[in-house]
Each structure stands twice: as C-alpha cells, then as structure tokens.
Amino acid sequence: MHFNVITLFPQMVQQALSYGVIGKAIEAGLLTLSCYNPRDYAENKHNRVDDKPFGGGSGMVMMYDPLLRALDSVKQSGExxxxxxxxxxxxxxxxxxxxxxxSKGTLTLLCGRYEGVDQRFIERHVDEEMSIGDYVISGGEMAACVAIDAVGRQVEGVLGSDESATTDSFMGGVLGYPQYTRSEILGQTGVPDVLLSGHHKAIQQWREEQSLSLTKRRRPDLLEGTSEG
Ligand SMILES: C[S@@+](CC[C@H](N)C(=O)[O-])C[C@H]1O[C@@H](n2cnc3c(N)ncnc32)[C@H](O)[C@@H]1O
Known part of the structure; x- marks a missing residue:
C-alpha cells in the first residue's frame, strides 16, 4: 500500500509513522510513504505557500498553485x-x-495548515474530505497519520501473526471485548473464570456477549438498523 502525503511538515508525518507495527511495516516495504512539500513547488521569491484570505479576516490560506504543482508531482511519480x-x-x-x-492500493492525503486550503483546490482536485472528529487541530498532519495508521493496519502482513484486526472494535460492527493479562489476582480482583477455563468455545461466546453489551451501553448508534438495534 502506498501513501502520498502533501504536507508542509513531512518530517512530522515520517517520524510519527516510524513507531510500532506501522514503523516496522514501512521498514519492511509493506507500506510505502512519499511526502510532497508544497513549499518545494512555490515559484515565488520567498517560497510562499499561503496568502491572506480574500474578504479579510484572520489567518492565512494555503494557495492553489503550489498545491497543484505538488499534486502534479504525485501524478508524475505514479499512482x-x-x-x-x-x-x-x-x-x-x-x-x-x-x-x-x-483496497485501493494507493491513497493521497492533503494536510491543511493555517485557516485551510483555497476552496477551488478542494472543489477541483479533492475526492473526499474527512474529519478525525468534531474539534479543530492545528494542521492535517496528525489527522493524516491517524488515517495512514488505520488504513495500514488493514494491509495483509502489517500486523504480526499473533495480532489480528478482525476482533478490533468496529471491525464486526461492535466494540472490542475486555482484555486481561497477568497478574491473575490484583488485590481483591481476579479475572473472569471463563478466561481461565481453557474452553475455547465458551471464551469466544463470552467475548461476543461482552462486545455486544459494551456496544449497547456505549455506542448504541453502531447497532441501529441491525437485529440488535
Ligand atoms: C487550524 S485548521 C483550519 C480550520 C478551519 N479554519 C475551519 O474552521 O474549518 C488547519 C488544518 O488542520 C486540519 N484539521 C483540523 N482539524 C481537523 C480535523 N478534525 N480532522 C481533520 N483535519 C483537521 C485541516 O487540514 C485544516 O485545514
């Protein structure tokens, strides 16, 4: 899976993705990452990539042309x-x-900064706009890293053989089940007996029940339109 990232802060993206399973997958070549800095495509004296918003108001807006040249460069490099x-x-x-x-094999992510991106670039060249939540962060880099991590985990071979995305939250339309590990007793609290039973079918059933009841309590919206909703 290949990721192109158009960003004013390539190192921020590269470093954030250099840890854990995603970092290992990049090292192994299972995931590849190319960053394109619009500043490298600014054909003006001070390499400016932003300007004041028309109509006034605070902050700056990322200009159309450097973004277009960065995207053209992505296109020239491949998918x-x-x-x-x-x-x-x-x-x-x-x-x-x-x-x-x-499932697409390649994804190109655009990271905004300042007050955002000239609307004409979004209308002409962007396929989808995605938010990581109802709050504002200072730039799209961390949001892009969230997307790359979440997409990268789905690529075959990225998770080690003892890890699986199939039981993760959301994969089956429900939240994940509670997990326990050593110590078996913490103060007065043990772990559910079924997990120590060695009875795989009973353990699986308990986990499914836990997932469902947790989802009903915390995220009933996930069950709407299903037989559980
Ligand atoms: C300071 S924000 C600009 C916010 C913009 N003025 C607004 O009110 O919608 C700068 C950049 O951070 C990124 N960003 C901020 N919040 C985000 C979120 N919740 N999800 C994804 N990207 C976000 C976007 O790329 C955005 O262009």
Missing part, C-alpha cells in the same frame, strides 16, 4: 488513488472508509 483532504469540515472518518481505502 494517485483517492485524493483525501483531512478537514474538520469533512465527513467523520469511519473504519469502513479505512477498509475501502486499503
């Missing part, structure tokens, strides 16, 4: 895949979006 602008104005990003992107 582009869906072009996704990370934005608080986008649709809330869901596991289903990440699974869908993972």
């Amino acid at each position: 582009v895949g869906p072009v996704v602008f990370m934005s608080p104005q986008g649709q809330p990003m869901k596991q289903a979006d990440c699974n869908r992107w993972a």
Whole structure:
C-alpha cells in the first residue's frame, strides 16, 4: 500500500509513522510513504505557500498553485488513488472508509495548515474530505497519520501473526471485548473464570456477549438498523 502525503511538515508525518507495527511495516516495504512539500513547488521569491484570505479576516490560506504543482508531482511519480483532504469540515472518518481505502492500493492525503486550503483546490482536485472528529487541530498532519495508521493496519502482513484486526472494535460492527493479562489476582480482583477455563468455545461466546453489551451501553448508534438495534 502506498501513501502520498502533501504536507508542509513531512518530517512530522515520517517520524510519527516510524513507531510500532506501522514503523516496522514501512521498514519492511509493506507500506510505502512519499511526502510532497508544497513549499518545494512555490515559484515565488520567498517560497510562499499561503496568502491572506480574500474578504479579510484572520489567518492565512494555503494557495492553489503550489498545491497543484505538488499534486502534479504525485501524478508524475505514479499512482494517485483517492485524493483525501483531512478537514474538520469533512465527513467523520469511519473504519469502513479505512477498509475501502486499503483496497485501493494507493491513497493521497492533503494536510491543511493555517485557516485551510483555497476552496477551488478542494472543489477541483479533492475526492473526499474527512474529519478525525468534531474539534479543530492545528494542521492535517496528525489527522493524516491517524488515517495512514488505520488504513495500514488493514494491509495483509502489517500486523504480526499473533495480532489480528478482525476482533478490533468496529471491525464486526461492535466494540472490542475486555482484555486481561497477568497478574491473575490484583488485590481483591481476579479475572473472569471463563478466561481461565481453557474452553475455547465458551471464551469466544463470552467475548461476543461482552462486545455486544459494551456496544449497547456505549455506542448504541453502531447497532441501529441491525437485529440488535
Ligand atoms: C487550524 S485548521 C483550519 C480550520 C478551519 N479554519 C475551519 O474552521 O474549518 C488547519 C488544518 O488542520 C486540519 N484539521 C483540523 N482539524 C481537523 C480535523 N478534525 N480532522 C481533520 N483535519 C483537521 C485541516 O487540514 C485544516 O485545514
């Protein structure tokens, strides 16, 4: 799976993705990452990539032309895949979006900064706008890293053989089940007997029940339209 990231802060993205399973997958070449800095495509004296908003108001806006040249460079380098602008104005990003992107093989993510991106670039060149939640962060880089991590986990071989995404929250439309490990007794509290029983079918059934009851309590919205909803 290949990720292109258009960002003013490539190192921020590269470093954030250099840890854990995603870092290992990048090292192994299972995931590849290319960053394109719009500043490298600014054809003006001070390499400016932003300007004041028309109509006045605070802050600066990322200019159309350097972004277009950065995107052209992505196109010249190979596959582009869906072009996704990370934005608080986008649709809330869901596991289903990440699974869908993972099946594409290539994803191009645009990271905004300042007050955002010239609307004409979004209208002409962006396929989807996605938000990581109802709050505003200072730039799209961390949002892009969230997307890359969530998509990357779905790529075959990225999770080690003893890890699996299939029982993760959202994968089966419900939240994950509670996990326990050593010590077996913590003060007065043990672990549910069934987990020590060695009875695999009973353990699986307990986990499914836990997932469902947790989802009913915390995220009933996930069950709407299902037989459990
Ligand atoms: C300071 S924000 C701009 C916010 C914009 N003025 C607004 O009110 O919608 C700068 C950039 O951070 C990114 N960003 C901020 N919040 C985000 C969120 N919840 N999800 C995804 N990206 C976000 C976007 O790329 C955005 O262009």
